[in-house]
Amino acid sequence: MATSATSVHDVAQTRSIELREIHPASPNLDSSASKPDAVSETVIDTPAESRQKRNKGRLHYATLCWFMFLAGWNDGTAGPLIPRMQTVYHANYTIVSLIFVCACFGFLSGAFANIVLTPKLGFGKLMILGSLCQVTAYSLQAPGLPFPVFVIAYMINGVGLAFQDAQANGYVACYKRNPETKMALFHAVYGAGALCSPLVATRFAYIPHWSFHYLTSLGLALLNTVFLFLVFKLRTQDECLAEIGESAGESGSSQHSALRQVLTLRNVHLLALFILVYVGVEFTLGGWIVTYVIEMRGGGETAGYISSGFFGGLTVGRLALLWVNKLVGERRVLFFYALLAIGLEVIVWRVPSLVGNGVAVSLVGVLLGPMYPIVMNHSSRILPPWLLTGCIGWIAGFGQAGTALFPFITGAMASSVGISSLQPLLVAMMSFMIILWAIVPGEKPKLQ
Template sequence: MFPGSLCQVLAYTLMAPALPFPALVIAYAINGVGIAMQDAQANGYVASLESNAETKMGVLHAVYGAGALCSPLVATQFSQLKHWSFHYLTSLGLSIVNTAILIAVFRFKSQDECLRKIGQVIPGKASEDSNNSTFRQILGHKTVNLLAFYILVYVGVEVTIGGWIVTFIIQERNGGPSSGYISAGFFGGLMFGRVALLWVNEKIGERRAIFVYALLAIGLELVVWLVPSLVGDAVAVSIVGVLLGPMYPIAMNHAGRVLPRWILTGSIGWIAGFGQAGSAVLPFMTGALSSKFGIRSLQPL
């Protein structure tokens, strides 16, 4: 996690001065590596906990939602200033604090060392798998690949809505420069849903909850697409965030239950990393379609 946090510090240092576009692309690539490393390790660690892992996973991803809620609020303010790139100084300050906290809490210990320190017994690797590399076991596991594809679609939808909805509101609903707050509402809903719907997941079962949330979200996307109301669309987008929120932690909880302990963190790394491809592919598809058919193609996609 520590090298990942350093990648973020470097990336935001390059972004803040508003260097030429190629430098910004390189900085985003470095930032992506840093986020992926921390994302995989954080999810793997929490999924490995024996006590209330499901609840803690919900809280972990609610905090992600809190960060995503704050970012558009900050970015919207800076976007109206001459030195818009100073927005990244805020991110740089947070990434430095993040690095300091990671050092103070984990002190460069491995995951197994941290788990032993809280009293968990770390099982050994199964003998029948001793001849296969960990990476080969991960890629050869059907469950891992199915979860990776699921997360690819989920992350793609989440990032596409959270980002492109601002353009949709500006162009289709005449939202004006404050449309960035719509994105904040979406991620605020994401944060709220990951904690508030924990009891629903337990009541009806996580598998059934996924289908219920997906159908409701599809219905609300139709509302955003077809109902020309700025306020109505803003509310609908926020509720879509609430419904999408629990889907990611549910997948990580499922991985923690069904995957062998010795490949869990590596598997979650692959699932999360492969899933991040969705955050590149679906927004790219949206941009390509909107350039030909207009931003109204966002909702059908």
Template sequence: MLPRIQKVYGVGYAVVSLIFVFASVGFITGAVFNVILVEKLGFGKVMVLGSLFQVLAYCIESSGPPFPVFIFAYFINGIGLALQNANSVSYVASIKENAEVKMGLLMAAYGAGALSSPLVATQFSHLPQWNLYYLTSLGIAITNTIALIIVFRLKPQGECLSEIGIVDVDISTSEHSHLRQIFANKDVHLLAAFLLLYVGAEVTVGGWIVTYVIGVRGGGPSSGYISTGFFGGLTVGRLVLLRVNEKIGERLALFVYAVLAIILELIVWFVPSLVGDAVAVSVIGVLLGPMYPIVMNHTRRVLPRWLLTGAIGWIAGVGQAGSALVPFVAGAIAQNSGIKTLQPVLIGILGLMTALWALASHGSRRPD
């Protein structure tokens, strides 16, 4: 949608990148308030509240409002995403049996949504009423709200987990009282910084690759499907590479995926082939896919259970800041030097990610 939004509102790369900034500020806001809201309202109610924030955001966006209102809706959407992300990941992280597989399935579901979105968006981007694309997201958000109410019935997380036989997870203690412990933990900040770069790279590839292919490789209107290929790879990677993660270990696996992704980015940068770029971007999606669930599984291992919800909320919130910072930086650089700068920016980010992962703790947390 980015090229169409630029055309409709008459804005450049840097200004349209404010979409990422407002979405990120909203996500961080939601991540900070999530700790307090979970204490006051409980898991089930906060999940529904987050979904309702999304419903409101898509109502605004589907009306095709002035650009300031349009990007403010992304702020509202970011809050909703943060509330649901922190609590859903924390819920799955509390399940011990086949924890890695279940986290992979949760993240693959995210990838499936990201896969289907460009398929719809590419169709609407050519229509006069391009903004009606957001009605599809509105329909999904309403369906999501209904599903959350039916499944979790506005109950606290402890009750929901006890219904599936998990009764030994300490989630009744006030999360707010543990904020100091969270911010004093080195691994929290290392993993948060890693996800800041990872999410930034993911959103930058998924969001700017279409503009790159059109501007540098001379791609046509169907270039939007390259973004679909990337998110399709993301989904496939989170499922297919589960066995690889188990066989060689998640820590080593992430190093391997990062190095291979850097090599493929170099191919996209230096090999002037439209088809080759499309294939390489899809494989990059496969390699990046497992990284987010690997980091969440590592968080579950190195942090005490009672800090998980708050810590995951903060780590994910900082990570989401990358969805604004990195695409905005990429857009600002492209504004001055052209969209051809996208690949060196991404290679630098992947290199920094690899260094941060090397600094993270190796072992598991202390016994509870």
């Protein structure tokens, strides 16, 4: 039988309890434990220390959630403003879609640079750098400058979002306590931002100073910069995780650079391609549904609120369906959501009802909502922990590129065959998502 002796040393000067345990019968004991001067020590936090770490952890999480709100706000802005941009800049669908092309270039550049810069700058500095990129972009967009400057601002904003999205998702993916719930809530906040933005953008779209909507975005971005600096203080991810009592990431033994290791992982590219198509579906639907409803269903000035309904559904789905994800299993349930979403999208395509289309689009948002956090959780299961932030950065960067690539394709098709091409394109993309998810492995390969 094991015996234990506990001694408490000078309570006024020490904050830990030293536990000395002797296990003479344990076969797993190290041989040094039998020596009289070998002592096994475990430092246990006092209740005050544990409470302080929990509070700091909540503060870290809330700060990252504010960024996610801003990311959702940014992505929900374009839909209601596209018709106004076409009028102001005398641009057809293809020309106005250049905002997505520049954003795509910015996202991919930021995703690539993130892998290289993470070991050099670290979590805190890259988050601040990304936020400052957003401040710069919104400062250029708010005055309603000429179209070339306007689209370049989208590229700068894309770089900033790529940095922050990679670092924030990588940070939350490192949580060991309730990771699925925290990731789902984290991305639900994104949906909340995307829900609120069209409500505001729709109002600005019909006033003379329409570009002043970006002053609102600028204010949110400035707050984001201040919060990130005060909370994380330019520290590395491991330093911030240690402050809240979370363990640091594992270390790999490869002699190759992090960039090479990430880019040679097959699973990274499968997940990145899935996220590219998924986010493309999400942003294409949220960005072009307003134009579709106005032209194909006779919607008026309030059509912009349908975009809010979609992103509102996205938010609800990430929270309300969390229990379904756990009950069915995250990998299996994604197939079910995708099939139902395709059915609803066919209804939007074939049923000429303004109200019916609005309800169906909102329900599609509910079903698409859980998919992104499911993929982020699955990434932490099948990818090497020591490369997780870089991998998630690459995956998220591809996802952000999806917000640009597929909306641009939609705009180009709309210019040639009409906006009616939106629904068959979305059905095809959702079907491709199912194929890609079937290829993604369900568990970590044994060689990793």
